[in-house]
Amino acid sequence: MTSNLLPAPRQVAGHSDLLERRLRRYHPRCQGAVRARAARHPRLADLAASFPALLFALAVPRARLDPARAIACVIDGAALAQVAAFADLPMWLRKLPPEAFERPIPRLPDGELFRRQIANHLPRSPKLAPAWLQLLADAAALAHEPMAAWVAREFVREPQRVKTARLRQLCLWAWFSSQPATLGHDLIERPWTPDLRIDAARSAANDWRTVVALHANLGRLPIADMWLRPGRMASYEFMPLDSTSAIAAEAKAMRNCLRTFGNSLAHNQSRLWSVRKDGERVATLRIARRFRDPLPNLVELKGPGNVEASRELWWAARQWLHKHDLSHIDMRQYDWGTAPLDRGHWTSLWRPYWLAKRRIPDWLPIAPSREALEAL
Known part of the structure; x- marks a missing residue:
């Protein structure tokens, strides 16, 4: 039976060979900070083996996260779960190796169902782990936890086919798929479901974006000048x-x-x-x-x-x-990219997402933007 308590301090003269091998596995850019944190106390150094992600998070904290309380808990011998909570770090990250961390660990999903699912979709290659972790975090922030679990699964299955270029489009489509009382949902022909594979999902999301673009371009009113008569x-x-x-x-x-x-x-x-x-x-x-x-x-x-x-x-x-x-017949054309999008339709389409996420992201601005639409 294993304990969830941090081990008692060990008297170690310098770094053992084993600890050195563990520390060397962290990304070179962050190794200095990780080594400095591990050198502060033997219990912090032990995290390199028991919880590599936690040691990394305490050494390279994300913005606006003060690790001081979590560090004190580690030194005092608190349970790993308690320390992880203070560091805002999910316990399922214990299974990831040091190679998975190249930048401050973003906020990650940690629901009960997600924890059960993610155990089956961990990256097999340490080299793929950083990209997998970032995609998972982005999908959770852009959409929801089920989408994050799906992205993690699809990346493990076919990492070369899951790219960041259209992740926003995929996530918006997936989010609106679960919002039946919205205009964005009304425009979906094939909604997101967890059993979809990546190619089918990308095709359905692209179809949805095409319809979104059509509505943003034309708005709710019919085209006034059809040039010809029926x-x-x-x-x-x-x-x-x-x-x-x-x-x-x-x-x-x-x-x-x-x-x-x-x-x-x-x-x-x-x-x-x-x-x-x-x-x-x-x-x-x-x-x-x-x-x-x-x-x-x-x-x-x-x-x-x-x-x-x-x-x-x-x-x-x-x-x-x-x-x-x-x-x-007046066939004067707008310069490409200068025709205005329909503001009312743009606002009606994206308002539910802005309200749910409690922000208006730069990539989905409140003013209609062709650049933003093309970038999805």
């Missing part, structure tokens, strides 16, 4: 896709990428139309400028699943287009 030609009906709901419905029914056109629509670079026959969707049409031609052109006309439209349908579309006085 109408019929031959047996075909041309219907405007002038709102986020209309575009989303067309994209789903026609199995195409219309939801990615938010930027293009907002910058007045294109317009989208649905072509129907006998009430059924048969094709999607994109109107835009082509090359140096200042007038509207038929740029794309595709059937379901982006199959090529028939010659007959192209001819009908061209006839419908040329029923309009093209010389009077």
